[in-house]
Amino acid sequence: xxxxxxxxxGKWVVFCAVLLVVAAxxxxxxxRQIKSPYHIQKSLQSWVKPDTVVYxxxxxxxxxxxxxxxxxxIRAAREFGLKECPADHKAVESMKKELEQxxxxxxxxxxxxxxxxxxxxxxxxxxxxxxxxxxxxxLEEKGLPQYRIxxxxxxxxxxxxxxxxxxxxxxxxxxxxxYGTTFDIWYVKFDRISYKQHMEPYELRKxxxxxxxxxxxxxxxxxxxxxxxxxxxxxCRC
Numbered sequence: 001x002x003x004x005x006x007x008x009x010g011k012w013v014v015f016c017a018v019l020l021v022v023a024a025x026x027x028x029x030x031x032r033q034i035k036s037p038y039h040i041q042k043s044l045q046s047w048v049k050p051d052t053v054v055y056x057x058x059x060x061x062x063x064x065x066x067x068x069x070x071x072x073x074i075r076a077a078r079e080f081g082l083k084e085c086p087a088d089h090k091a092v093e094s095m096k097k098e099l100e101q102x103x104x105x106x107x108x109x110x111x112x113x114x115x116x117x118x119x120x121x122x123x124x125x126x127x128x129x130x131x132x133x134x135x136x137x138x139l140e141e142k143g144l145p146q147y148r149i150x151x152x153x154x155x156x157x158x159x160x161x162x163x164x165x166x167x168x169x170x171x172x173x174x175x176x177x178x179y180g181t182t183f184d185i186w187y188v189k190f191d192r193i194s195y196k197q198h199m200e201p202y203e204l205r206k207x208x209x210x211x212x213x214x215x216x217x218x219x220x221x222x223x224x225x226x227x228x229x230x231x232x233x234x235x236c237r238c
Contacts, residue, residue, distance in 0.1 A: 078179060099155070100119065100125040102119060107132030110150075113154065120154055124180060135207060145193075152186050208232070
């Protein structure tokens with residue numbers, strides 16, 4: 001019996017046919033594997049920068065979920081906050097026994113304040129620290145890079161509110177910020193601690209939302225998602 005010698009073209013045809021058979025056998029297994037959230041997340045990461053982490057969770061409708069409006073927050077602020085809104089920054093000095101100074105710490109950064117002063121009621125300062133600490137704990141638990149939240153607004157005086165209303169027509173004369181119970185946290189900017197990996201702000205916002213959901217469900221805070229100010233507006237309820 002004569003042996004059949006394959007030409008170079010024939011060899012390539014056989015090789016390609018074998019590859020197609022192997023691919024047909026392995027493809028169903030690969031499809032089943034990529035359906036898991038972990039593999040979806042890894043697949044998404046391959047489309048972005050190598051050091052960028054994607055946090056995959058179901059879509060969050062922030063404005064609908066975090067919608068504790070001004071009247072509700074004002075009632076809580078009046079119940080648990082200062083009995084009277086300070087007139088100006090000098091008046092805050094006379095109220096220091098009722099307040100706690102809020103400084104940048106290991107759990108959060110206090111942004112340069114333009115229309116508020118760095119003070120809160122003690123329980124509200126404690127709640128802010130709890131949110132910052134839990135945010136970092138959750139990042140660690142999920143194996144995500146470390147960041148700190150950034151606080152953009154704290155206690156406002158009547159003078160601060162008056163100045164703010166000149167530049168922001170949506171600002172109200174009776175603000176929950178006037179009672180030392182309320183603070184704002186940015187969701188478009190976070191303070192990066194770990195430089196080995198990177199997360200975009202809209203990914204970190206998902207983690208922060210989980211923390212705020214926990215605190216709200218525990219009855220400790222009211223939360224309003226502010227789309228124009230790019231922050232979570234939070235009032236302590238204790």
